[in-house]
Amino acid sequence: MRTAAQHRQNQNNPGAVSQLSRRTFGKRNRWTSVGSVIALALSFLGATVFVAPAHAASPTIVTLTFDDGNDNQVAAAATLKAAGLRGTFFVTSGYLNSPSYMTTAQVQALQADGHEIGGHTVTHPDLAVTGADEAKRQVCNDRVNLTNAGLNIQNFAYPFASSTPAVETIVKNCGYNSARGLGDVRSVAPESAGMPVAATLPPADLYYTAALDQVESNWTLKDLQRVVNQAKTKGGWIQLTFHSIGRANDELSISTALYQQYVNWLRDQKAAGAIQVKTVREVIGGVTKPVVPGPVAPPPNTTDNLVQNPSLETAGATAGTAKCWSPGGYGTNTPVFKQVAGRTGKVAQQLTMSGYKDGDAKLLPTLDMGECAPTGQAGQKYSLKAWYKSTAYTQFDLYYRTGAGSWNYWTSSPYLNASSSWTQGSWTSPPLPAGATAVSFGLNLFSNGVLTTDDYSLTIFK
Structure with a gap:
């Protein structure tokens, strides 16, 4: 028989409970699990490399976001810092200090390095199908937990990009300044070909800000560069969403080498004045509102x-x-x-x-x-x-x-x-x-x- 200690070593991990990520195309549609999505074409835009015109209609702002609080994001944050860039890390507070997730001290250190910490619920549920009181507990108490840890929490990301107008209202009433969705901006997937190349600024909907589909293991450096280059043709805001960096056999992870190459490319693009790289807080602005506990x-x-x-x-x-x-x-x-x-x-x-x-x-x-x-x-x-x-x-x-x-x-x-x-x-x-x-x-x-x-x-x- 496995001893409790042996069992706990591997199982004391709330993330072990199935949380299949979902690909999204279009706001608040229903989603399919990653495994059921058709394989992506190498690129629906061929080998074209977009070059920004001399005077785009508006600046191109790139935001790197990281979901869930996976522990490999600590090194990802250090890579950003070394390149003079900062990211936004949406943390699931109920996962902190569990195996494969960041500790509270690590998240505090990220904030001290200039990165933004945002909310992502307590236990990562699909908010569109939970009851109203449960959604309030998940959203509000996540912000309470993170604030009690000394973190400045202004912005939110929906688990699975799953929301409804009622959930958006809950997020607003919990004191958040914005909330990120997924799948409303053109990415590398053929299904997104008719979508805009970037979100407008200011955002059309603060509580479901438009973003690319999440970055997955089959994305290449050219794919990552393309979504920025195509945005430069018109200007606007693109949010890239990462889950893991350097985790083997993970559909939501890219290699450490690829990530390093991309960060270096963004650094050089920023230095050349072609793009701006900002956190969500820097884009959205606003003050930090008081916390609002959820229902008992x-x-x-x-x-x-x-x-x-x-x-x-x-x-x-x-x-x-x-x-x-x-x-x-x-x-x-x-x-x-x-x-x-x-x-x-x-x-x-x-x-x-x-x-x-x-x-x-x-x-x-x-x-x-x-x-x-x-x-x-x-x-x-x-x-x-x-x-x-x-x-x-x-x-x-x-x-x-x-x-x-x-x-x-x-x-x-x-x-x-x-x-x-x-x-x-x-x-x-x-x-x-x-x-x-x-x-x-x-x-x-x-x-x-x-x-x-x-x-x-x-x-x-x-």
Whole structure:
């Protein structure tokens, strides 16, 4: 059996919960996962290199933004600083101090070096499909968390570029001066060919500022240069969005060498007077507004079953998903989730694991700020139950939420045996850690196999 320490080393990472990035083309459309998007052509503009006319209608301003707070962005920021440039880093506050993410001290150091820090929610949800109170907690409390860390937070970026007019109003009311979208400016993708080459200044919509599609691993130096050169034909503002630099096997990462080449090219373009490189704050302006806390999370639930949608019958916002449930996992493996016939009702969740090398996968009550995750009480024990069929060992994985909204791996149950027929797994947890405000749990697979689950229960142990 894996020890709690061994398990925590790899799993104490909220980002392990599935957060597929989405390609966007056009404001507030629906998005498809990266894996389902058609392959990009080498370039829809051929080998043409645009040269700015002698007098563009307006200056060309380039802003480099970085999402999520990945730890490899620390070196990316240092590269910018060495070139005399500054960027805007949109940080998911609930991920700070977790494996693969920046520490609070590192983010503070970025600000001290002149970079801008912006908000990106507490746990990176799709704000367009969360309830209003949950969206307020995610947006407002993220700004509260970052401000309490001594950071000057004025601007925001939507996770997945997903928003609605109501969400835009929430962002404004939380005290932000602007919010960035994605996919409304011409990029390297053929689908964006009819879009403008740059956003207008001032922005047409402060709370969904137009930006290029996110930079991905198949972008080349010519692609990165092209989006700037084409903007120079008319002038305006382009925001480039990076997630990772130098991370292997990551569709949202470019190599360190390519990034260095691009930063050097931008430095030279700026020195020649062809472009300006500014942070979002420098473009948007405005004062830092007071923080506005989000609504208080629901009080501890004392009903028999604390799990919302325990039998998975209420559909989620995306076809084939259950409301208040999300896939999670970590490591090198290939999990596939789908809905199948239920033990009771119509729906159960099936997980098929292949290509297993390490890590695990599971379905969990959504790790959020109070809309779905069961509210918990520190010091309380809980009784966990779930019905399952499995071709391999499984076990309960447990997580808890801190007062600031970050989620941490807590502990795991002993192994439960494989079973070809419906079997109810059960376990009593240790006391919920001090400071914890919510709990989430799920049955996992940590080998190749098939696991089907249904009818979950979480009750206070008496």
